[in-house]
Amino acid sequence: MNEIENFLAHKAYNMRKWSIVQTSQAGSGHATTCLSAADIMSTLFFYAMRFNPRNFNDPNNDRFILSKGHASPILYAAWKEVGVLTEQDLLTYRRVDSVLEGHPTFRFEYTEAATGSLGIGLSIGAGQALCAKMDKRDFNVYVLMGDSETAEGSIWEAVEISAHYKLDNLIGIIDCNRLGQSTSTLYGHDTKKYVDIFTAFGWQPFVVDGHNIKDLMDTFDKARAFKGKPVIIIAKTLKGYGVAAVEDKEGFHGKALAKENLDTIFDQLKARFSSAAHYSSDYVWQPKVPKKVSAAIQFAPTDINMPKPNYKKGDKVPTRKAYGQALTTLGDVCDRVVSLDAEVKNSTFAQLFEEKHPDRFVQCFIAEQNMVGMGIGFERRGKIPFISTFGVFFSRAHDQIRMAPLGHASLRLVGSHCGVSIGQDGPSQMALEDISMMRALPNSVVLYPSDAVSTYKLVEKMAGYNDGISYLRTTRAATPVIYDNDEEFPIGGCKILRQGDDDQICIIAAGITLVEAINAYDYLVVQDKPVHVSVIDLYSIKPVDVETIISVAQKSENKIITVEDHYREGGIGELIAASLCNTEILVESLAVSELPRSGKPDELLALANINAQAIIDKIYELV
């Protein structure tokens, strides 16, 4: 072995040791998974990757994503060896006061992507790699996957799309250690299987002995040199490599080695990797710092000032179309905005953005998981990703969406075709649980505009919201413009649309049901015995403006009806009722309570008991 090989073997040795130390100290964690990856990680960090260890945020650094997030100790060990963590830091692994968590999260600032739900790292990497192409930066993205996680379909979505975009700056590595959690993986050590599949999808595969430093170096060199296709390195390894008691054996996944055995284990390790253990050399590691100097990537939102919209009151415009228009204008004033589409751009109106800004529009095809993952990647490289599809199909990417906050990724999600009001296409296409799903995300914002002006303004607000996921729910049908183009829509606000001195009840609605609420108002007010009602447009569902709601309700005889095109559970009604539970205010909720069916929008609103008539009936019951 030459100098650099000796050095890398030594680093791998240290990383093995640190992985064992961390997990044994914590009494839990995935030691054997780290041992299979140590040589790969050593070669990656100290040979293959070009990065500035003193500036993690250098926009030209290669990026590293640990998709097999349970191997977090090897990630922390690598950064220990780079010099940004100390042994003392490592000993805090998994402690409640430590940033070194069981699976990497944003709390450890060198975490490129929060992982731990398997199969999502490659999508994030694909997003970063495509972003590099978009920004003409020449960094590479390395994604280390476990072999078990290649069973996840999300991996294959990322594989398809990365091939489509010829992401030759994306280098995947499979730590092919043969063993899953409780049994062998689908393909075991059959590396040819991986070669065949990746080749068929349009990737360039390389098989390597994952415990041979020289072989790893050569392979990483070939991977970097390869152009025109994404590269996959299938590294044949042994789980638990280096510790005879667990090496290549079932039954040791996710198990720390007993602390009392460490002396023996380290003696064995020293004997096994004798020269690496007794390494001594004058060799000084020279990080391959990127030569290119370019502007730092901006992460906090810029001051975004969109021109006023130009809608005409009374015109009918679907909010999904207003979204497309707003996004296009947003793209004019902010070049960090990118649009990701799951092959429904003509339904969500993302196509308007594509027409104006084709270079910042990313067609992700019908693969929602990967789309959201790529969005996370774009966000990590300073973009403001707006990700749109049918609202209901975000359920396909629920896990990726759930993981985004763990990496502090502020995704902007826009779901069209919400509720039964989409009509004839039927229940499979109706978002009826999206409010519930999006509300449950920590720090999320859930917005649900009812007209074009509020949609437009809320898109601008979303661009500026950087503390979590923001979700905009749009409607298929055209709804009347009801607001002045000057109106402002702060996140966490609501609009009192109708209010009088003699209100007997307050209707809270949003989106399509706001139209119904106003129809109910118009009907009730002209009756011989008119009923006076206040009407609130709850365009911001999370955060929700409880204060205003209470104050309006108190002037409306302490009565509220909520009405929503969404299932009862986790929706607006439950939210309002729960928020006002400890007040005197009575809350009755109209919501979708049964599995809907195909039919005309009006028929379905009636069937679900959420149309103007249902509101009127309920009001007569209550006043």
Next chain:
Amino acid sequence: MNEIENFLAHKAYNMRKWSIVQTSQAGSGHATTCLSAADIMSTLFFYAMRFNPRNFNDPNNDRFILSKGHASPILYAAWKEVGVLTEQDLLTYRRVDSVLEGHPTFRFEYTEAATGSLGIGLSIGAGQALCAKMDKRDFNVYVLMGDSETAEGSIWEAVEISAHYKLDNLIGIIDCNRLGQSTSTLYGHDTKKYVDIFTAFGWQPFVVDGHNIKDLMDTFDKARAFKGKPVIIIAKTLKGYGVAAVEDKEGFHGKALAKENLDTIFDQLKARFSSAAHYSSDYVWQPKVPKKVSAAIQFAPTDINMPKPNYKKGDKVPTRKAYGQALTTLGDVCDRVVSLDAEVKNSTFAQLFEEKHPDRFVQCFIAEQNMVGMGIGFERRGKIPFISTFGVFFSRAHDQIRMAPLGHASLRLVGSHCGVSIGQDGPSQMALEDISMMRALPNSVVLYPSDAVSTYKLVEKMAGYNDGISYLRTTRAATPVIYDNDEEFPIGGCKILRQGDDDQICIIAAGITLVEAINAYDYLVVQDKPVHVSVIDLYSIKPVDVETIISVAQKSENKIITVEDHYREGGIGELIAASLCNTEILVESLAVSELPRSGKPDELLALANINAQAIIDKIYELV
């Protein structure tokens, strides 16, 4: 063309016509998608498939799944040609009073699988095919997919697992019409690409001209004869085939042809398919009725009587382990029970079932979407599938789970490792939104036991619940057995665990927080100034026993504290607060309100403010 070919061409012609008629009459729907598939469908229904058209439920019938569910008119057209639907029926397509919905649902009884969310049909088919092997039935399962939907990762999960299980009774067909909704598909008409990928995964591919009846017949013959691998037929077709104005053209996805043009279009169609249009023959179709006679498949749950459990009060048993034990016993008394695992059987304790009933245990590897899809397939063939993984990873299959009720599939889902109490593994592994997600499913049941006895009993109840999805939430930590082995746990009930004459407040808890609630009780009752509290075990979250809760609260000074190891949104607290909003009862909720981290279970319960101390503090604040 020979007699049968002429007949099939004629049937295809009719199906084309019916597809156009349905969509034009409805004014919406996916006509062009049907036109590409007509020849495939004709050959399938009238040549390839063996089924008894007079007994759809014959357990030996071949099964057909329309994965490209938006092509529902061609499905209805096929059944019209078989003779189970009339022209009048077809004219109701998409009407609110029709069972012929925009995408097929259970309301049309010949729907094998509810589809419309793309990419789920192959998993359902894989489940059925594996079920056939399990039951030694020799039916084939045919799954017709769109080419666009092969971008979905769920397809590749099904592909991997079907190859693993060598499901040579599963025949996939790709209607490769090149055009997606708004743009070309990833691979267009490059059929070789599909061949390469499927071959690499271990399938047997056949490429066919999807508009050549003879070619289709030969290929279906080859597919049926092929043994040892699942078969994929890549049928090269043209979208809109037969109608010149739309054939092979972009911009016509999901668009009905204008009614006023139908005369012209039908004239053109007649000219184009002259002999098929003017077909006249004495040929009588002989359906290939399965010869094998075997017992009808049972769908309604049998009377399931599990023996009493044998737990000892005070022993500590994780509910996840009790689940594994209960499932094993359930398997003893009911041979329709199957267990599906996503390679975490040693965490969920599904491995106990595997050890006892290896022939009914299905390893689905880390591919949750396909696992749930296969579960739907098993359920459709009369099994009682229990599908288990970490609770949080059901978010990966949220869309498949959401679709299950549209096909009336009563899945039994069991999610382990819920909440922050899992500890050091950190937030990526914690189910904190599962209650919310599962509650929002129509007709779902959500159960959350706190000890081994209730877990055991609830598994029995789940086996008997056949009207929707039932979800059981289990806990990682060992919790004390608190119930007698005789205790019963009806769905929709709750248990009053502590109650006295002077209760000042009622604590509602479930799972791990019930332990904390009892600890709080034990502490408060022995203080110098004791606080008397009632305690309810809310093991059934949906349906919820509001009546009992109100009655206990009324005897507890009209005060309730809920405490749960779940996010606030959509959880127990919101549910109870919303349910009691219009009563005098005060409801305060303790729930996880911030993104958690790694740490010891006790530390995390404390950090999240949901431990005994937090309950005690809150009670002192309120009494």
